[in-house]
Amino acid sequence: MEIVKIGMADLNVVKSPGILTTLGLGSCVGIALYDKNSNVAGLAHIMLPSSKEIKNNSNTAKFADTGIELLLKKMLALGANKRSIVAKIAGGAQMFSFNSTNNILKVGERNVKATKEKLKELNIPILAEDTGGNYGRTIELNSEDGSLLIKTIGHGIKTI
């Protein structure tokens, strides 16, 4: 089966069969969208919550807000129906912990929050999530059934 690798600040879509994967998610969030009727799957690897916070926002796949919009657009272009699209999300860890209130380190948490807000705004239900913690994740979205495989180092493997 075709495996499409998605890098940091990147996204892609596939029509079944095929697997979309992104490796080593830390504070970034992996957003897996799936339409079971058309078997169209999309995966985004976003780094930051909002394109509105900063000036340098030419790469739309870098942000939760613009990334999800672009991912949805690409899925629709491939024949997905917006009403049957569902989401699964993973990542948003805090890799290093300090006793400070530094916003930078809480970016994982903020990425998850921004992702959920955007999905809600677009009326895309979140079926499952594996977010937070202090460890990295590799995820694989299978376009045949929409299952999301999550692999970690020392925190097991699971499918959501």
Added chain:
Amino acid sequence: MSLDIDNLNNSMIDILKELGNIGSGNAATALATMIEKRVDMKVPQVKILEFKDVSNVLGGEETPVVGIYFEMTGELVGNIMFVLNLESAKNLTNIIFNREDDDLSFTEMDMSALSEIGNILASSYINSLSIMTGLKLKVSVPALSIDMAGAILSVPAIQFGYIADNVLFSETQFEEGNNQVKGNLFLIPDINSFEKMLNSFGVC
């Protein structure tokens, strides 16, 4: 924003190389003093990479690595991260504890020793940065994490994400006898600090 990290000119890159060189030189000296052995250092490389290529530096996104992370405060604000592959981290702890051990698992004691080495490296690096720029700088206590390279490197990458579409870092290689220790040092000033830093050398 007057400074564009994605398009630095040669004199800016030279300054960053030189900062890396002197900073790492002092760090290597500090390490040599600590382990009472001769430590050699290769000329540091300054690299500018796209986000998607960052984790390849350490052998792929899923390769386990050790990351030691610091906050820099004072007149320049930002972060410093020291990343080692597991073999290098093990070699370092072997040198410290004077033993031979190939097992790539780490005890609490090993992690504490690695944090301390990171602390000394980061402090000497920041110290020389402070002297060269004439700016007052402080460094936090270390935070250590052992995980996938992609996940560890997402931390500096995200910070660069606020200001650019590329990541800039210096790679420094240390060597002690047969024990090769290869480390990557990321200096991540925030955008205003970046400008201030280059300003102190009159190139921005």
